[in-house]
Amino acid sequence: MVKAVCISEFGEVEALKWEDVEVGDPGPGELRLRHTAIGFNFLDIAVRKGIYPVLPALPSVLGTEAAAVVEKVGDGISGINVGDRVAYAATMPGAYAEARLIDASQVVLLPDGISDEVAAASMLKGMTAEYLIHRCYSARTGETALVHAAAGGVGLFLCQWLAAKGVRVIGTVGSDAKKETILANGADHAVNYKTENFQEIAREVTEGIGVDVVYDSVGKDHYERSIDSLCPRGYMVNFGNSSGPLPLIDSVELNVKGSLFFTKASMRFYQLSRRELENSAATLFEAIAGGELKTVIGQRYKLEDVGVAHTDVAEGRTTGSTVFTI
Missing domain, CATH: 3.90.180.10 (Medium-chain alcohol dehydrogenases, catalytic domain)
Structure with a gap:
């Protein structure tokens, strides 16, 4: 026993x-x-x-x-x-x-x-970050990413890995203390979503253009403002719903707001074979x-x-x- x-x-x-x-x-x-x-x-x-x-x-x-x-x-x-x-x-x-x-x-x-x-x-957290930034949406040098729950396990891996790729990172957190944590782990800008408007800051940082990609594990509470933070043809990558499930996705809204892309990502579909698991773990290690x-x-x-x-x-x-x- x-x-x-x-x-x-x-x-x-x-x-x-x-x-x-x-x-x-x-x-x-x-x-x-x-x-x-x-x-x-x-x-x-x-x-x-x-x-x-x-x-x-x-x-x-x-x-x-x-x-x-x-x-x-x-x-x-x-x-x-x-x-x-x-x-x-x-x-x-x-x-x-x-x-x-x-x-x-x-x-x-x-x-x-x-x-x-x-x-x-x-x-789990590291391989999640691996597939999100290498195979789901491969952010490139010079692009800007908005990372929600940036002080969590996945969020910190995303901030570090994106920064290493030369991506500008805006991270959202739930307290001022956590802002210091993400700034020390690759984020260029830290936003307390409880007291600051991350959509406005994303627009300000990108001179009104919007971010190239949003990596979101929060779900319901951040969805509308995340969509409104994207640049034309931007990518909304949702991989969790800690605040609750997303609303039904409106394809017309995605079109009107900039021909946007949306994906609901899950690791099990990025590890469909033993080879994908081994490659992901090796990249992480x-x-x-x-x-x-x-x-x-x-x-x-x-x-x-x-x-x-x-x-x-x-x-x-x-x-x-x-x-x-x-």
């Missing part, structure tokens, strides 16, 4: 239970992992509440991202051995546990230069090892204190990535 954070019903933090679970031995194509560090992602809250588009059958262990050591290897697996350090951003939950079974196709080997904590804090990116771990919690972490994140008290320790 191992300890895990489970839910038997969807709901608030009270639904989270610290329980004993049976893991068992891996079947064909599976690995048994012993977790060494576990990542938090905002989608964990959405799953807990039952509002994420793809939900697990209940009861379920939460969490999708972790670093681990391989304890056992199922039949039919090559290239991964007992004792190997691995990391993953899985398609289904199970990471909020001391150990788990997982399909070997979802894990990647960790390079020696990447620590377990960095991997746990980076896999190389950027971290080479100093192009740094993983900002803003806070750490013991796994059994997961309810405190969920509350802190939901109330905007965190910065950067959050890691659970075992």
Whole structure:
């Protein structure tokens, strides 16, 4: 038996239970992992509440991202051995546990230069940033990007990576303290959306033209002003809805406001093969090892204190990535 954070019903933090679970031995194509560090992602809250588009059958262990050591290897697996350090951003939950079974196709080997904590804090968030700026909309030198939730885990990776590409970055945050964080991580302009109008600032910074791309994980609350921040033929890239779902997209509005492009991006459609997963992880690890990116771990919690972490994140008290320790 191992300890895990489970839910038997969807709901608030009270639904989270610290329980004993049976893991068992891996079947064909599976690995048994012993977790060494576990990542938090905002989608964990959405799953807990039952509002994420793809939900697990209940009861379920939460969490999708972790670093681990391989304890056992199922039949039919090559290239991964007992004792190997691995990391993953899985398609289904199970990471909020001391150990788990997982399909070997979802894990990647960790390079020696990447620590377990960095991997746990980076896999989902870093690979999200990777596909957004390299394969969803590849921002170019001299362009301007508006990044929402810029002080979060994905947001800080976006700011750093875009800056390294020579892109001018306008980041939005929810407090003045977080403005300093993003300015230290690649943003050229920081906007407190609670006290400042990011649409007006985007227009001012671009001399009335508008930004080339918006990377948005906020959703409903920022949508209209984000659309109005874009230049003609600009790209609205939505990859999350922390404030609630977007309104129905009006194609006529996109046309009238500048022949704009809109995409609802999801990592699972940018990792349709094992090769895409490996390439994305390799690009991320190389950027971290080479100093192009740094993983900002803003806070750490013991796994059994997961309810405190969920509350802190939901109330905007965190910065950067959050890691659970075992």
